Amino acid sequence: MNDNRLDNSVGLVQPQRFHFDQPLTLRSGKALPGYELMVETYGELNADKSNAVLICHALSGDHHAAGYHSEDDQKPGWWDTCIGPGKAIDTNRFFVVCLNNLGGCGGSTGPVSINPETGKHYGPDFPIITVRDWVNSQVRLMDRLGIGKWAAVAGGSLGGMQVLRWAISYPERLHHAIAIAAAPKLSAQNIAFNEVARQSITSDPDFHDGHYLEHGVYPKQGLMLARMVGHITYLSDSAMRAKFGKAFAALEGQTGNFGRDLRTGSLSFGFNVDFEVESYLHYQGEQFSEKFDANTYLLMTKALDYFDPSVDYGGDLSRAFAESECNFLLISFSTDWRFPPDRSRELVKQLLKADKQVSYLEIEADQGHDAFLLPIPRYVNALSAYLGNAHREICGDAS
Secondary structure: OOHHHHHOOOOEOOOEEEEEOOOEEOOOOOEEOOEEEEEEEEOOOOOOOOOEEEEEOOOOOOOOOOOEOOOOOOOOOOOOOOEEOOOOEEOOOOEEEEEEOOOOOOOOOOOOOEOOOOOOEOHHHOOOOOHHHHHHHHHHHHHHOOOOOEEEEEEEOHHHHHHHHHHHHOHHHEEEEEEEOOOOOOOHHHHHHHHHHHHHHHOOOOOHHHOHHHHOOOOHHHHHHHHHHHHHHHOOHHHHHHHHOHHHHHHOOOOOOOOOOEOOOOOOOOOOOOEHHHHHHHHHHHHHHHHOOHHHHHHHHHHHHHOOHHHHHOOOHHHHOOOOOOEEEEEEEOOOOOOOHHHHHHHHHHHHHOOOOEEEEEEOOOOHHHHHHOOOHHHHHHHHHHHHHHHHHHHOOOO
């Protein structure tokens, strides 16, 4: 690895595994007798432990948010564009914590873990996990680290939903809530996409009712299809045109960019993979299926579906935030049709109704839902400015 890559990141990082013996009662009524959380931290915790920031990951994320695990790593952590020295979430100022959520497949206790009661993989017997359960487990990690109050809790997509739950369930334990490309609950369309993805997995012959690990296989085709469906929803039409449009437009004498690049320059007139976008989706599905657990995918999408903070307050979302003490930063992206800006504006309206301090930024961006992971200047600069102000407010001028 060249020095420039190291200089522009938190460098080489080592995950830590935290074991918790205290049972965790879940929203479903079931309980985990004990569990482990895989965690990475970046930066240094200051003397009064006031500079800690929690990062909550989205559906396919994990604890590896920044830096590299080895000098041979080709890709850094999933939010390396925003976490590091001098970056928006500045590790010269903040002590940053990111964990793999319960039910994940990145090292925390989940379906691929061994069930102590049976001596076998949990598999489909791992209980349904909700956003509320994740936050409850994160509080225990917070206490283990000796942190009394987060300077900020931040996350995008499903991570943003965890941020909102933090503000509701533990209002006294965070100064700032930063929810990016998120929504107060899923639309019917989003639930439908998730169900199609789940059905593609569970109908795979290699699924074996979730016990595929005992058979030495995994539902590869189903997981590939689930990822392909999901990936389409993360991109905008503009993003697809930019990736896959120039060659076909030139071939047909078109001036428009339609996202129809051909792989070979000619049609096969069969059911082969003719277009670059098809090849791209196959590649994404293949890569994902090799590293992500199918039962985890089912759990994560169910957590998305179930999230609705208003359910305990007669459907009144503003009442859910009545006790929240933090300031809120909400960010949305113009071409995000999975969690469009009107969902963030809906949340702003309810927070204002609850008399909360809210900052809202809507970013013009062509990249769709995935924009929250990308180094879009206005977005990154706004996040940096907000957190810079938060650091001065909480910690003073000292780093």
